[in-house]
Amino acid sequence: MSLPLSQEPDDLPASTSAAAPAGLDTSGVLELQAYTRRGLLRILRSVLRRPSALVAVIIIAALIVVAVLAPLLTPHDPTKIDLDTALAGPSSGHWLGTDSLGRDNLSRLVYGARVALQIAIPSILGAFVIGASTGLIVGYVGGAVDKVFLVLFDAVISFPSVILGLALLTLLGPSKKSVVLVIAVSMIPYYGRLARAQTLSQMRNEYVRAERALGASRARVLRSHVMPNALAPLLVIVAIDIPTAIAIEAGLAFLGLGVQPPTPDWGVMLNDGFTVIGTSVWPIAGPIAALVLVTTSFTVLGETLRDELDPRSAGRVRGQR
Amino acid sequence: MLIYVAKRLVLAIAVLVVIAFLLIALVTVVPGDPARTVLGTHATPELMRQVRQTMGLDQPVWEQTWNFLWGALHGDLGTDFITRAPVRDELGRPFVNTLVLSLTSMILAAAIGIPAGVVSAVNSGGVIDRIVRAVSMVLLSTPVYVVGLVLLLVLSVHFHWLPSLGGGSFSDPLDYAQRLLMPAFALAVYWIAYLARLVRSSMLEVLEQDYVRTSRAYGVPESTINFRVALRNALVPIVALLGLMLGYTLAGTVYVEQIFGRVGLGSLALSSIGNRDWPVVRGVVLIYAVAFVLGSLLADVAYRVLDPRLRVEQDAGVFV
Numbered sequence: 001m002s003l004p005l006s007q008e009p010d011d012l013p014a015s016t017s018a019a020a021p022a023g024l025d026t027s028g029v030l031e032l033q034a035y036t037r038r039g040l041l042r043i044l045r046s047v048l049r050r051p052s053a054l055v056a057v058i059i060i061a062a063l064i065v066v067a068v069l070a071p072l073l074t075p076h077d078p079t080k081i082d083l084d085t086a087l088a089g090p091s092s093g094h095w096l097g098t099d100s101l102g103r104d105n106l107s108r109l110v111y112g113a114r115v116a117l118q119i120a121i122p123s124i125l126g127a128f129v130i131g132a133s134t135g136l137i138v139g140y141v142g143g144a145v146d147k148v149f150l151v152l153f154d155a156v157i158s159f160p161s162v163i164l165g166l167a168l169l170t171l172l173g174p175s176k177k178s179v180v181l182v183i184a185v186s187m188i189p190y191y192g193r194l195a196r197a198q199t200l201s202q203m204r205n206e207y208v209r210a211e212r213a214l215g216a217s218r219a220r221v222l223r224s225h226v227m228p229n230a231l232a233p234l235l236v237i238v239a240i241d242i243p244t245a246i247a248i249e250a251g252l253a254f255l256g257l258g259v260q261p262p263t264p265d266w267g268v269m270l271n272d273g274f275t276v277i278g279t280s281v282w283p284i285a286g287p288i289a290a291l292v293l294v295t296t297s298f299t300v301l302g303e304t305l306r307d308e309l310d311p312r313s314a315g316r317v318r319g320q321r
Numbered sequence: 322m323l324i325y326v327a328k329r330l331v332l333a334i335a336v337l338v339v340i341a342f343l344l345i346a347l348v349t350v351v352p353g354d355p356a357r358t359v360l361g362t363h364a365t366p367e368l369m370r371q372v373r374q375t376m377g378l379d380q381p382v383w384e385q386t387w388n389f390l391w392g393a394l395h396g397d398l399g400t401d402f403i404t405r406a407p408v409r410d411e412l413g414r415p416f417v418n419t420l421v422l423s424l425t426s427m428i429l430a431a432a433i434g435i436p437a438g439v440v441s442a443v444n445s446g447g448v449i450d451r452i453v454r455a456v457s458m459v460l461l462s463t464p465v466y467v468v469g470l471v472l473l474l475v476l477s478v479h480f481h482w483l484p485s486l487g488g489g490s491f492s493d494p495l496d497y498a499q500r501l502l503m504p505a506f507a508l509a510v511y512w513i514a515y516l517a518r519l520v521r522s523s524m525l526e527v528l529e530q531d532y533v534r535t536s537r538a539y540g541v542p543e544s545t546i547n548f549r550v551a552l553r554n555a556l557v558p559i560v561a562l563l564g565l566m567l568g569y570t571l572a573g574t575v576y577v578e579q580i581f582g583r584v585g586l587g588s589l590a591l592s593s594i595g596n597r598d599w600p601v602v603r604g605v606v607l608i609y610a611v612a613f614v615l616g617s618l619l620a621d622v623a624y625r626v627l628d629p630r631l632r633v634e635q636d637a638g639v640f641v
Contacts, residue, residue, distance in 0.1 A: 251464055284470060
């Protein structure tokens with residue numbers, strides 16, 4: 001199980017809990033702001049100057065290209081069953097062999113990238129939109145509403161995504177839509193708390209008070225001043241959380257709770273391949289490699305971005321001090 | 322400090338009540354009637370009403386929540402739809418198995434992760450450090466089920482070193498331990514990487530301090546600085562982390578038990594989902610949630626006990 005990489009700044013005691021496990025403290029989030037203005041292009045250029053990050057970017061780009069062009073790249077129909085060639089090893093016709101029903105592993109793998117992104121992107125975006133706007137409003141309104149939502153966020157965070165999946169998918173039945181819902185629900189509180197903390201820190205600024213004193217309405221202050229400043233830094237984190245969503249999605253499918261066969265999905269492939277693990281490794285070799293490569297690439301990219309945006313931690317990580 | 326603990330406790334209880342409420346409310350919100358699940362599609366309305374009554378589904382949600390919580394406090398988690406046995410009895414044995422698995426993986430994680438972090442920090446910038454960092458980066462990203470499948474593939478299917486399926490029983494401790502090894506390691510991998518990175522960065526942070534430089538200048542041996550000063554400081558956040566690790570490793574057991582064919586809470590939850598046996602699922606989810614909430618409560622409190630610096634400003638409360 002991997003955890004969302006997004007964390008909130010340290011000013012929330014109740015959250016040391018949820019913040020810690022991801023291993024990557026994003027205490028730099030607040031400092032991010034100053035650096036976003038440095039220009040995204042410059043940051044991007046310095047990120048790409050590091051070999052590990054460059055490789056990661058190439059892998060992520062490849063994932064996207066493969067997902068988009070899936071039908072053009074695959075030699076076979078990913079769901080075409082051919083029992084005569086079941087569980088064959090790699091050959092010129094099937095580069096990664098075939099699965100227990102004789103389907104082409106490579107084609108399924110390629111289409112799997114598409115399914116992974118089809119689920120990961122909407123669920124993360126949905127979670128971000130709902131979580132961030134809730135956090136923004138709750139942080140701005142404050143008071144009892146704020147406290148109620150903090151408890152609510154904590155309650156949902158107390159369900160690790162797989163447990164939340166167990167509960168929700170029992171009741172909803174497995175489908176792509178329910179999987180998107182499960183992932184979104186499990187990520188909303190993280191973004192909610194982050195956006196809330198960001199809003200609180202923005203509102204401490206003098207200019208917000210000045211704006212109010214000048215007679216600007218609450219809605220105007222929130223919309224044109226607090227929101228852009230509070231949320232822009234979180235956008236980087238959204239990108240970094242995509243592999244978390246992919247991992248949850250494949251995990252649920254592997255357990256048989258998520259996307260259902262015969263959909264060509266990495267988790268479904270793991271589930272199918274698991275049952276014939278003693279006979280052939282080829283059905284699960286592809287998805288295993290794909291999951292490791294994709295998740296690691298996003299982590300490397302995220303770490304590098306964080307280092308670039310927060311030079312203090314960069315020095316420490318590189319051991320230069 | 323006491324005030325903080327009290328407030329944190331109130332928050333934990335509030336969270337648990339909300340969780341219980343959500344678990345109950347979900348059934349009423351989501352399409353599909355549990356009574357229908359038990360009786361099948363052809364049940365008469367009269368029978369349906371009876372069953373709904375015995376399940377307590379005819380009561381308002383808040384009353385059901387109260388009954389559920391009150392029952393849970395007294396060790397009553399409801400009755401299994403299918404076997405008609407109390408859910409608590411069905412959860413007992415799997416719970417022990419799962420807990421043993423989680424705790425073993427935590428011990429493994431500490432035993433491997435902490436030394437790895439120390440070696441990495443002491444050789445900061447060197448070859449070993451680079452290797453530890455690269456490996457931990459990969460392991461930190463890899464989902465637990467991928468780790469489990471790879472281990473199974475290499476150690477059981479390819480080399481036949483370890484038995485692959487089943488958890489064994491307590492009556493044969495050696496066999497039980499042997500069967501525990503691989504799943505526990507699979508669960509531990511993420512935390513090994515996590516701890517290695519955490520220990521490394523906190524040690525390096527201490528080693529940057531002025532007083533360390535002063536100690537060096539006074540001729541304090543390097544080993545004393547590394548272990549007495551740096552490592553001791555690095556261990557503080559780890560102790561606080563143990564509570565959280567318990568919650569997260571417990572959740573990971575869902576995957577690991579499936580892969581290694583073990584009887585436990587996770588596999589029980591999966592099979593009851595197949596049967597749409599809601600009381601069992603609900604019981605398991607409640608146990609996980611309680612473990613998680615208690616774990617983060619312990620973590621937050623331990624953090625403040627161990628690091629007095631945090632107490633000063635944040636005694637103010639849970640809700641900043």
